[in-house]
Structure formats: structure tokens, C-alpha cells
Amino acid sequence: MRQLTYAEAIREAIRNEMRRDPRVFILGEDVGKFGGCFGVTKGLIDEFGEELVRDTPISEAAIVGAAIGAAATGMRPIAEIMFMDFVTVAMDQLVNQAAKMRYMFGGKISLPMVVRLPGGAGVQAAAQHSQCLEAWLTHVPGIKVVYPSTPKDALGLLISSIRDDNPVAFIEHKLLYSLKGEVPDENEPIPLGLADVKRPGRDVTIVATGLMVHKALNAAKELAKEGIEAEIIDPRTLFPLDKETIFNSIKKTHKVVIVTEEVKRGGWGGELAAIIAEEIFDYLDAQIVRIGSLNVPMPFTTVLENYVIPNEIDIINGVKSIL
Amino acid sequence: MEEWVARDPIPRLARYILDNNIATDEELKEIERNIIRELEEAVRFAEESPYPEETSAVEDIYTDLVEEGRVR
Numbered sequence: 001m002r003q004l005t006y007a008e009a010i011r012e013a014i015r016n017e018m019r020r021d022p023r024v025f026i027l028g029e030d031v032g033k034f035g036g037c038f039g040v041t042k043g044l045i046d047e048f049g050e051e052l053v054r055d056t057p058i059s060e061a062a063i064v065g066a067a068i069g070a071a072a073t074g075m076r077p078i079a080e081i082m083f084m085d086f087v088t089v090a091m092d093q094l095v096n097q098a099a100k101m102r103y104m105f106g107g108k109i110s111l112p113m114v115v116r117l118p119g120g121a122g123v124q125a126a127a128q129h130s131q132c133l134e135a136w137l138t139h140v141p142g143i144k145v146v147y148p149s150t151p152k153d154a155l156g157l158l159i160s161s162i163r164d165d166n167p168v169a170f171i172e173h174k175l176l177y178s179l180k181g182e183v184p185d186e187n188e189p190i191p192l193g194l195a196d197v198k199r200p201g202r203d204v205t206i207v208a209t210g211l212m213v214h215k216a217l218n219a220a221k222e223l224a225k226e227g228i229e230a231e232i233i234d235p236r237t238l239f240p241l242d243k244e245t246i247f248n249s250i251k252k253t254h255k256v257v258i259v260t261e262e263v264k265r266g267g268w269g270g271e272l273a274a275i276i277a278e279e280i281f282d283y284l285d286a287q288i289v290r291i292g293s294l295n296v297p298m299p300f301t302t303v304l305e306n307y308v309i310p311n312e313i314d315i316i317n318g319v320k321s322i323l
Numbered sequence: 324m325e326e327w328v329a330r331d332p333i334p335r336l337a338r339y340i341l342d343n344n345i346a347t348d349e350e351l352k353e354i355e356r357n358i359i360r361e362l363e364e365a366v367r368f369a370e371e372s373p374y375p376e377e378t379s380a381v382e383d384i385y386t387d388l389v390e391e392g393r394v395r
Contacts, residue, residue: 107383141384165386240388
């Protein structure tokens with residue numbers, strides 16, 4: 001096994017898929033010579049040139065719209081939205097066009113495209129550059145939503161996303177870009193819709209996404225010192241959702257804590273809580289606990305960010321509240 | 324309104340095509356007749372087709388997934 005950072009893993013997935021399939025290309029703001037706002041696409045322009053690594057004007061609607069057009073006519077675009085927050089400007093293209101086009105054409109067209117969305121807080125980027133907007137995306141039939149938490153998952157899931165024949169929103173957490181982790185020597189796709197047990201345990205199930213997977217792992221270490229063994233499930237794909245892996249864990253532990261960085265109100269975590277309550281209520285021995293960010297815009301300074309974003313203490317308290 | 328009617332791009336393009344001898348008046352009329360025929364055929368096809376199966380409402384959203392249907 002070798003080590004890559006999360007950012008390097010994403011770059012490797014893009015590079016290898018571009019080498020493998022000449023229809024794959026990338027577009028976005030400063031993805032070329034500058035290498036992307038977070039350096040993810042660094043060096044790709046040297047290998048593939050300006051035709052396949054396209055710097056675009058500052059218009060997210062144009063970026064996603066161009067990707068849709070390219071996908072509809074046989075290419076496999078990977079669009080980068082510099083900050084996930086800016087997907088708001090491209091929502092008409094993504095929600096009304098990309099997600100609907102196959103349905104409106106009666107299945108006669110497919111849109112193989114990936115929209116990369118760096119999200120998440122913790123870098124003092126404040127309210128307009130820190131959001132986790134996954135619930136807006138999972139709400140829309142016609143889009144798949146992927147959210148890796150490790151370099152290995154980022155690599156394998158991005159390969160699958162690029163090879164997928166549907167629009168895929170690929171959420172990347174900014175704080176994870178520098179995270180190093182083991183990745184397989186051979187690039188292997190990880191199927192979309194397959195959760196991963198990040199830590200086995202018998203006492204409580206913690207379903208966590210993105211950066212929260214790592215906070216949940218830290219919390220689990222602390223809980224283990226008190227003899228509490230938490231099982232941590234990372235869904236990895238928010239839609240399609242691997243309900244089976246989550247349900248199997250809850251059927252064993254009978255308790256579940258859902259940890260997401262998104263604002264708690266109206267979040268994807270609430271949807272998961274509803275699914276669990278609706279489908280496996282009888283297996284629960286306690287109420288479902290949801291932990292998310294406070295229902296506020298993300299503040300700028302670290303002191304306030306730390307107050308708003310869930311941390312290990314919140315997760316430990318959440319677990320203990322139902323034991 | 325009159326001013327904008329005069330700027331209608333479709334008649335303007337037709338005028339441009341005729342003025343520059345790109346196509347003849349008869350060729351343009353033939354194009355229009357073909358479009359009308361195509362539209363009439365589409366309307367006839369729609370009117371003569373049966374309504375779709377209800378289950379088709381949950382298909383063709385994704386290439387590889389079918390959404391959950393309703394049991395009644």
C-alpha cells in the first residue's frame with residue numbers, strides 16, 4: 001500500500017480516467033495553469049493541454065451548463081465549482097436541466113458528468129465559503145451525491161463517478177485535502193451506493209459523513225476507554241444510499257447517532273433519521289440522535305467556527321445521552 | 324412593439340437568405356411545409372398513443388436505478 005493525500009487521490013483519479021478515456025475532460029475556474037483554488041488539478045494542464053483542461057469565466061451556471069451540453073453530446077466532463085457555496089448560481093442548470101434531461105427525453109439521453117464541490121468549514125472562510133449543502137442535492141431526483149472521507153474512498157469513488165452515466169455531485173471536504181492515507185497500488189473503483197464500516201462496535205451506531213467521520217473516530221477512541229464500543233458507518237454515497245449496511249449495524253446496536261457537518265435544520269441527517277424511524281423503528285431502543293452544525297451562517301473566526309461545528313465532545317455527549 | 328416586430332429574427336433571416344441568394348423563396352417554403360408536416364405527425368402520434376404505464380413514472384431518471392414506486 002502507498003500513501004496519498006485526499007487531494008492527490010482526487011487528482012490521480014482524474015488523471016487516470018483522462019488517460020483511459022479521451023472523452024473525459026475538466027473545466028472550471030482556474031483549474032488550468034493555477035491548478036485549482038485548492039491545487040487539486042495542479043499539473044494536469046501540462047499533460048493534457050488547454051483543450052481538455054479548460055479555464056472558464058467566473059460563471060458557475062456557464063460551467064455546469066457547458067458540462068451538460070458536453071455530456072449530452074458524448075463527452076464525460078468533470079466540472080469544478082470552486083466552493084460548494086457557489087453551486088447556488090448553477091442550481092438551475094443542475095436541478096432543472098442536468099437532473100431532469102434524461103426523464104424529459106424518455107430515457108433517450110444520458111448525462112455522464114461529475115460536478116466537484118469543495119464544501120465544509122474550518123478554514124475561516126466564513127459564511128459564503130464554508131457550507132455543506134448536500135441536502136439540497138439529495139433532494140433532487142436525477143443526481144447522485146457522493147461524499148468521501150478518506151483518500152482511498154476519494155480515489156475509488158471518483159473513478160466510479162466519472163464512469164457513471166448520470167450526473168454526479170462529488171462533495172470534497174476542504175479540511176480533508178491534506179489528509180494522508182493508504183490507497184491501493186492499483187486504482188480500483190468503489191461502487192456508488194456502498195457504505196463502509198470505518199470502525200466496528202457493538203454498543204451504538206454512529207453514521208457520519210465527510211470530516212465528521214474522523215471526529216467520530218476520535219470520539220469512539222475516547223468512548224472505548226469507558227468500555228463503550230461505537231460502530232462507525234460512513235455512507236460514502238448519500239444517494240443512492242446503502243440502507244442495508246446502516247440497518248444491519250442498528251439491528252446489532254439498537255442505537256444510532258447521526259453526525260453531519262451541515263446545518264442541522266432540514267439536513268440530510270434528518271432524512272436519514274426519518275428513513276430509520278420509518279423502516280426499522282422496532283429495532284431501536286432509544287430515540288435517534290442527530291448532531292449537526294448550529295442553525296446559523298458559518299461565522300469567520302475560529303472561536304466561533306469551533307462553537308458552531310460539531311466536535312468530539314458533542315458526539316460523546318450524543319452517544320451517552322442514549323446509553 | 325411595432326419596432327420589435329420589425330426586428331423579429333426569423334423573417335429577418337429569411338430576408339437575409341433571399342437577399343444573398345443563399346436559397347430561393349420556393350426552397351424556404353418547402354422547409355416550412357416540411358416543419359408543419361413533422362409537427363402534425365408528432366401531434367397525431369401523441370393522440371394515437373396509449374397513456375403510459377403508471378410504473379414508467381419512476382423510470383428513466385437514472386440510467387441504472389429505478390425509484391421506488393407506489394403500492395395501491
